[in-house]
Amino acid sequence: MNDNYYKTKKSVEEYIKLAKDVHGEELIEKLSHFLPSNSLLLEIGSGPGTDFQILKKEYRVVGSDYSTEFLNRLIRNNAKDEFLNLDAITLRTQRKFDGIFSNKVLQHLTDEELRRSILRQVDLLNDSGVICHSFWKGKGEELFKGLLVNYQTDESLRDLFGRNFEILLLEEYTEFEDGDSLILIGKKK
Template identity: 40%
Template sequence: MGPGKDLDLLLGRGYRATGSDRSETFLEMYRAARGEGADVELLDAVTIETDRRFDAVYTNKVLHHLTEEQLDASLARQWEVTNPGGFGVHTFWHSEKEPEVMFGSLLFTYYTKETIVKKITETGKWAVVEATVYKEMEDDDSVCVVLRRVD
Protein backbone atom coordinates (compact mmCIF):
# COMPACT_ATOMS: atom_id res chain seq x y z
CA MET A 1 0.00 0.00 0.00
CA GLY A 2 2.82 2.37 0.82
CA PRO A 3 1.48 5.92 1.01
CA GLY A 4 -1.91 4.80 -0.39
CA LYS A 5 -2.00 6.49 -3.80
CA ASP A 6 -3.35 3.40 -5.56
CA LEU A 7 -5.92 2.84 -2.80
CA ASP A 8 -7.10 6.44 -3.16
CA LEU A 9 -7.45 5.97 -6.94
CA LEU A 10 -9.63 2.89 -6.45
CA LEU A 11 -11.77 4.54 -3.78
CA GLY A 12 -12.09 7.67 -5.93
CA ARG A 13 -13.52 5.57 -8.75
CA GLY A 14 -16.20 4.11 -6.54
CA TYR A 15 -14.64 0.76 -5.66
CA ARG A 16 -14.86 -0.63 -2.16
CA ALA A 17 -11.21 -1.33 -1.42
CA THR A 18 -9.07 -2.44 1.49
CA GLY A 19 -5.46 -1.33 1.71
CA SER A 20 -2.74 -3.42 3.25
CA ASP A 21 0.91 -3.09 4.10
CA ARG A 22 3.32 -4.93 6.28
CA SER A 23 4.45 -1.59 7.73
CA GLU A 24 2.34 -0.28 10.61
CA THR A 25 3.92 3.13 9.94
CA PHE A 26 2.33 3.36 6.47
CA LEU A 27 -1.03 2.28 7.91
CA GLU A 28 -0.81 4.89 10.69
CA MET A 29 0.09 7.61 8.16
CA TYR A 30 -2.87 6.64 5.98
CA ARG A 31 -5.27 6.60 8.93
CA ALA A 32 -3.98 9.99 10.09
CA ALA A 33 -4.61 11.49 6.65
CA ARG A 34 -7.93 9.74 5.88
CA GLY A 35 -9.43 9.06 9.29
CA GLU A 36 -9.52 6.14 11.67
CA GLY A 37 -12.33 4.56 9.63
CA ALA A 38 -9.96 3.84 6.75
CA ASP A 39 -10.20 0.19 5.73
CA VAL A 40 -6.58 -0.91 6.05
CA GLU A 41 -4.97 -4.04 7.43
CA LEU A 42 -1.49 -5.02 8.55
CA LEU A 43 -0.72 -7.94 6.21
CA ASP A 44 2.35 -9.73 4.93
CA ALA A 45 2.33 -10.40 1.17
CA VAL A 46 3.23 -14.06 1.69
CA THR A 47 0.94 -15.19 4.50
CA ILE A 48 -1.95 -12.71 4.05
CA GLU A 49 -3.28 -13.56 7.51
CA THR A 50 -6.91 -12.47 7.28
CA ASP A 51 -10.29 -14.15 7.47
CA ARG A 52 -11.71 -11.75 4.88
CA ARG A 53 -12.48 -12.62 1.25
CA PHE A 54 -11.99 -10.33 -1.73
CA ASP A 55 -13.16 -10.08 -5.33
CA ALA A 56 -9.67 -9.08 -6.40
CA VAL A 57 -6.14 -8.73 -5.06
CA TYR A 58 -3.94 -5.96 -6.47
CA THR A 59 -0.28 -5.25 -5.89
CA ASN A 60 1.92 -2.63 -7.49
CA LYS A 61 5.62 -3.52 -7.42
CA VAL A 62 5.33 -5.53 -4.21
CA LEU A 63 5.66 -9.20 -5.15
CA HIS A 64 9.07 -8.71 -6.79
CA HIS A 65 10.45 -8.36 -3.24
CA LEU A 66 9.67 -12.05 -2.64
CA THR A 67 11.79 -15.06 -3.44
CA GLU A 68 10.29 -17.36 -6.06
CA GLU A 69 9.21 -19.76 -3.30
CA GLN A 70 7.55 -16.92 -1.38
CA LEU A 71 5.79 -15.80 -4.56
CA ASP A 72 4.39 -19.32 -4.97
CA ALA A 73 3.11 -19.21 -1.38
CA SER A 74 1.63 -15.74 -1.90
CA LEU A 75 -0.20 -16.77 -5.07
CA ALA A 76 -1.61 -19.83 -3.28
CA ARG A 77 -2.77 -17.69 -0.36
CA GLN A 78 -4.23 -15.06 -2.70
CA TRP A 79 -6.30 -17.83 -4.28
CA GLU A 80 -7.60 -18.76 -0.83
CA VAL A 81 -8.68 -15.21 0.07
CA THR A 82 -10.17 -14.44 -3.35
CA ASN A 83 -13.80 -15.23 -4.09
CA PRO A 84 -14.55 -17.80 -6.82
CA GLY A 85 -14.10 -16.15 -10.21
CA GLY A 86 -11.97 -13.46 -8.59
CA PHE A 87 -9.02 -11.62 -10.04
CA GLY A 88 -5.43 -10.75 -9.30
CA VAL A 89 -3.61 -7.79 -10.83
CA HIS A 90 0.10 -7.47 -10.20
CA THR A 91 2.99 -5.42 -11.52
CA PHE A 92 6.66 -6.43 -11.56
CA TRP A 93 9.91 -5.00 -12.82
CA HIS A 94 10.46 -6.49 -16.29
CA SER A 95 14.03 -7.69 -16.81
CA GLU A 96 16.19 -10.75 -17.35
CA LYS A 97 18.51 -9.67 -14.52
CA GLU A 98 19.27 -12.09 -11.72
CA PRO A 99 17.70 -11.35 -8.32
CA GLU A 100 19.65 -8.79 -6.32
CA VAL A 101 19.61 -7.23 -2.88
CA MET A 102 19.60 -3.46 -2.84
CA PHE A 103 19.33 -0.75 -0.19
CA GLY A 104 20.87 -3.02 2.42
CA SER A 105 18.38 -5.87 2.53
CA LEU A 106 15.61 -5.32 -0.01
CA LEU A 107 15.30 -8.18 -2.50
CA PHE A 108 14.46 -7.44 -6.12
CA THR A 109 13.41 -10.49 -8.18
CA TYR A 110 12.97 -9.74 -11.86
CA TYR A 111 10.69 -11.42 -14.37
CA THR A 112 10.13 -11.18 -18.08
CA LYS A 113 6.59 -11.33 -19.37
CA GLU A 114 7.17 -14.95 -20.37
CA THR A 115 8.74 -16.05 -17.08
CA ILE A 116 6.05 -14.50 -14.88
CA VAL A 117 3.24 -15.92 -17.02
CA LYS A 118 4.84 -19.37 -16.80
CA LYS A 119 5.37 -19.05 -13.04
CA ILE A 120 1.76 -18.03 -12.44
CA THR A 121 0.15 -20.63 -14.70
CA GLU A 122 2.30 -23.41 -13.20
CA THR A 123 0.50 -22.89 -9.90
CA GLY A 124 -2.68 -24.29 -11.46
CA LYS A 125 -4.63 -21.78 -9.36
CA TRP A 126 -4.65 -18.83 -11.76
CA ALA A 127 -5.20 -18.28 -15.48
CA VAL A 128 -3.44 -15.30 -17.03
CA VAL A 129 -6.05 -13.12 -18.71
CA GLU A 130 -3.53 -10.57 -19.95
CA ALA A 131 0.14 -9.73 -19.57
CA THR A 132 1.41 -6.39 -20.79
CA VAL A 133 4.87 -4.87 -20.82
CA TYR A 134 4.82 -1.12 -20.25
CA LYS A 135 6.97 1.87 -19.34
CA GLU A 136 7.07 3.15 -15.80
CA MET A 137 10.45 4.87 -15.88
CA GLU A 138 12.14 3.44 -18.98
CA ASP A 139 10.80 1.65 -22.06
CA ASP A 140 9.60 -1.89 -21.28
CA ASP A 141 10.77 -1.79 -17.64
CA SER A 142 7.53 -3.15 -16.16
CA VAL A 143 5.03 -5.93 -16.67
CA CYS A 144 1.42 -6.08 -15.51
CA VAL A 145 -0.39 -9.40 -15.27
CA VAL A 146 -4.14 -9.82 -14.89
CA LEU A 147 -5.16 -13.16 -13.42
CA ARG A 148 -8.45 -14.97 -13.00
CA ARG A 149 -8.89 -17.52 -10.27
CA VAL A 150 -9.23 -21.09 -11.56
CA ASP A 151 -12.01 -22.93 -9.70
Protein backbone atom coordinates in the same frame (compact mmCIF):
# COMPACT_ATOMS: atom_id res chain seq x y z
CA MET B 1 17.99 -9.31 3.37
CA ASN B 2 17.52 -6.12 5.38
CA ASP B 3 13.90 -5.07 4.85
CA ASN B 4 14.03 -2.12 7.27
CA TYR B 5 13.79 0.35 4.41
CA TYR B 6 9.98 0.41 4.48
CA LYS B 7 9.83 0.18 8.26
CA THR B 8 11.67 3.16 9.77
CA LYS B 9 10.30 6.71 9.96
CA LYS B 10 13.36 8.21 8.25
CA SER B 11 13.44 5.86 5.26
CA VAL B 12 9.65 5.90 4.86
CA GLU B 13 9.82 9.71 4.65
CA GLU B 14 12.61 9.39 2.06
CA TYR B 15 10.57 6.85 0.04
CA ILE B 16 7.46 9.06 0.07
CA LYS B 17 9.52 11.95 -1.39
CA LEU B 18 11.19 9.73 -4.02
CA ALA B 19 7.90 8.17 -5.15
CA LYS B 20 5.71 11.25 -5.06
CA ASP B 21 5.10 11.25 -8.83
CA VAL B 22 4.74 7.48 -9.24
CA HIS B 23 1.25 6.02 -9.52
CA GLY B 24 -0.60 3.11 -11.08
CA GLU B 25 -3.45 4.93 -12.83
CA GLU B 26 -2.70 3.16 -16.12
CA LEU B 27 -2.78 -0.25 -14.39
CA ILE B 28 -6.02 0.50 -12.58
CA GLU B 29 -7.62 1.55 -15.87
CA LYS B 30 -6.64 -1.86 -17.32
CA LEU B 31 -8.01 -3.65 -14.25
CA SER B 32 -11.35 -1.87 -14.68
CA HIS B 33 -11.92 -3.87 -17.90
CA PHE B 34 -11.91 -7.11 -15.90
CA LEU B 35 -13.13 -6.25 -12.39
CA PRO B 36 -16.55 -4.57 -12.11
CA SER B 37 -16.98 -1.25 -10.27
CA ASN B 38 -17.78 -1.49 -6.61
CA SER B 39 -16.09 -4.90 -6.22
CA LEU B 40 -14.39 -5.56 -2.89
CA LEU B 41 -10.65 -5.22 -3.50
CA LEU B 42 -7.63 -5.89 -1.30
CA GLU B 43 -4.53 -3.84 -2.00
CA ILE B 44 -1.27 -5.47 -0.88
CA GLY B 45 1.52 -3.04 0.08
CA SER B 46 -0.47 0.21 0.01
CA GLY B 47 2.59 2.18 1.21
CA PRO B 48 2.01 5.94 0.92
CA GLY B 49 -1.50 5.23 -0.40
CA THR B 50 -1.20 6.79 -3.84
CA ASP B 51 -2.82 3.87 -5.69
CA PHE B 52 -5.24 3.39 -2.79
CA GLN B 53 -6.73 6.83 -3.52
CA ILE B 54 -7.16 6.00 -7.22
CA LEU B 55 -8.61 2.53 -6.52
CA LYS B 56 -11.13 4.06 -4.12
CA LYS B 57 -12.80 5.96 -6.96
CA GLU B 58 -13.83 2.64 -8.54
CA TYR B 59 -13.85 -0.02 -5.82
CA ARG B 60 -14.54 -0.78 -2.15
CA VAL B 61 -10.89 -1.04 -1.17
CA VAL B 62 -9.23 -2.50 1.90
CA GLY B 63 -5.61 -1.34 2.10
CA SER B 64 -2.78 -3.28 3.71
CA ASP B 65 0.95 -3.26 4.35
CA TYR B 66 3.49 -5.15 6.45
CA SER B 67 5.07 -1.89 7.67
CA THR B 68 3.45 -0.35 10.75
CA GLU B 69 5.13 2.93 9.83
CA PHE B 70 3.16 3.03 6.56
CA LEU B 71 0.01 1.59 8.17
CA ASN B 72 -0.09 4.26 10.89
CA ARG B 73 0.17 6.98 8.24
CA LEU B 74 -2.51 5.34 6.08
CA ILE B 75 -4.88 5.14 9.04
CA ARG B 76 -4.14 8.76 10.05
CA ASN B 77 -4.73 10.06 6.52
CA ASN B 78 -7.79 7.93 5.69
CA ALA B 79 -9.81 7.80 8.88
CA LYS B 80 -12.90 6.34 7.21
CA ASP B 81 -11.09 3.50 5.42
CA GLU B 82 -10.03 0.05 6.48
CA PHE B 83 -6.45 -1.21 6.62
CA LEU B 84 -4.98 -4.60 7.53
CA ASN B 85 -1.50 -5.47 8.75
CA LEU B 86 -0.61 -8.13 6.18
CA ASP B 87 2.60 -9.66 4.92
CA ALA B 88 2.26 -10.43 1.21
CA ILE B 89 3.80 -13.87 1.74
CA THR B 90 1.36 -15.16 4.36
CA LEU B 91 -1.69 -12.89 3.93
CA ARG B 92 -3.09 -13.90 7.32
CA THR B 93 -6.74 -12.86 7.19
CA GLN B 94 -10.06 -14.70 7.07
CA ARG B 95 -11.57 -12.02 4.83
CA LYS B 96 -12.63 -12.77 1.23
CA PHE B 97 -12.29 -10.41 -1.71
CA ASP B 98 -13.40 -10.10 -5.36
CA GLY B 99 -9.99 -8.79 -6.38
CA ILE B 100 -6.40 -8.34 -5.18
CA PHE B 101 -4.14 -5.54 -6.43
CA SER B 102 -0.51 -4.64 -5.89
CA ASN B 103 1.75 -2.19 -7.65
CA LYS B 104 5.50 -2.84 -7.35
CA VAL B 105 5.31 -4.90 -4.18
CA LEU B 106 5.73 -8.55 -5.13
CA GLN B 107 9.24 -7.97 -6.56
CA HIS B 108 10.36 -7.97 -2.93
CA LEU B 109 9.48 -11.69 -2.67
CA THR B 110 11.68 -14.58 -3.78
CA ASP B 111 10.06 -16.98 -6.26
CA GLU B 112 9.44 -19.39 -3.40
CA GLU B 113 7.76 -16.67 -1.31
CA LEU B 114 5.76 -15.60 -4.35
CA ARG B 115 4.49 -19.19 -4.77
CA ARG B 116 3.29 -19.11 -1.15
CA SER B 117 1.65 -15.73 -1.71
CA ILE B 118 -0.14 -16.98 -4.83
CA LEU B 119 -1.64 -19.93 -2.92
CA ARG B 120 -2.88 -17.56 -0.18
CA GLN B 121 -4.31 -15.20 -2.81
CA VAL B 122 -6.33 -18.14 -4.18
CA ASP B 123 -7.70 -18.74 -0.65
CA LEU B 124 -8.63 -15.07 -0.14
CA LEU B 125 -10.45 -14.71 -3.45
CA ASN B 126 -14.10 -15.41 -4.14
CA ASP B 127 -14.90 -17.63 -7.14
CA SER B 128 -13.56 -16.11 -10.38
CA GLY B 129 -11.74 -13.46 -8.33
CA VAL B 130 -9.32 -11.23 -10.23
CA ILE B 131 -5.70 -10.32 -9.45
CA CYS B 132 -3.71 -7.40 -10.85
CA HIS B 133 0.00 -7.14 -10.01
CA SER B 134 2.95 -5.26 -11.48
CA PHE B 135 6.60 -6.33 -11.57
CA TRP B 136 9.98 -5.06 -12.74
CA LYS B 137 10.81 -6.81 -16.00
CA GLY B 138 14.10 -8.64 -16.34
CA LYS B 139 16.07 -11.63 -15.15
CA GLY B 140 17.72 -12.47 -11.83
CA GLU B 141 17.63 -10.44 -8.66
CA GLU B 142 19.48 -7.58 -6.98
CA LEU B 143 19.43 -5.50 -3.83
CA PHE B 144 18.19 -1.89 -3.88
CA LYS B 145 18.50 0.01 -0.60
CA GLY B 146 18.84 -3.36 1.11
CA LEU B 147 15.59 -4.66 -0.41
CA LEU B 148 15.33 -7.64 -2.74
CA VAL B 149 14.29 -6.84 -6.30
CA ASN B 150 13.30 -10.10 -7.98
CA TYR B 151 12.87 -9.45 -11.70
CA GLN B 152 10.28 -11.37 -13.74
CA THR B 153 9.68 -12.14 -17.40
CA ASP B 154 6.55 -13.02 -19.32
CA GLU B 155 7.57 -16.70 -19.10
CA SER B 156 8.44 -16.69 -15.39
CA LEU B 157 5.10 -15.07 -14.52
CA ARG B 158 3.15 -17.57 -16.63
CA ASP B 159 5.06 -20.31 -14.87
CA LEU B 160 4.36 -18.90 -11.38
CA PHE B 161 0.69 -17.89 -11.81
CA GLY B 162 -0.55 -20.11 -14.66
CA ARG B 163 -1.49 -23.12 -12.56
CA ASN B 164 -3.94 -21.16 -10.35
CA PHE B 165 -4.94 -18.24 -12.58
CA GLU B 166 -6.19 -17.87 -16.13
CA ILE B 167 -3.98 -15.12 -17.52
CA LEU B 168 -6.29 -12.38 -18.86
CA LEU B 169 -3.58 -9.84 -19.65
CA LEU B 170 0.22 -9.88 -19.46
CA GLU B 171 1.82 -6.77 -20.93
CA GLU B 172 4.96 -4.73 -20.84
CA TYR B 173 4.66 -1.09 -19.81
CA THR B 174 6.98 1.79 -18.98
CA GLU B 175 7.52 3.09 -15.45
CA PHE B 176 10.86 4.92 -15.84
CA GLU B 177 12.60 3.34 -18.86
CA ASP B 178 11.14 1.82 -22.00
CA GLY B 179 9.40 -1.48 -21.22
CA ASP B 180 10.91 -1.82 -17.74
CA SER B 181 7.73 -3.25 -16.17
CA LEU B 182 5.11 -5.96 -16.54
CA ILE B 183 1.44 -5.99 -15.56
CA LEU B 184 -0.35 -9.26 -14.99
CA ILE B 185 -4.13 -9.58 -14.67
CA GLY B 186 -5.54 -13.03 -13.97
CA LYS B 187 -8.75 -14.79 -12.98
CA LYS B 188 -8.89 -17.51 -10.32
CA LYS B 189 -9.37 -20.90 -11.99
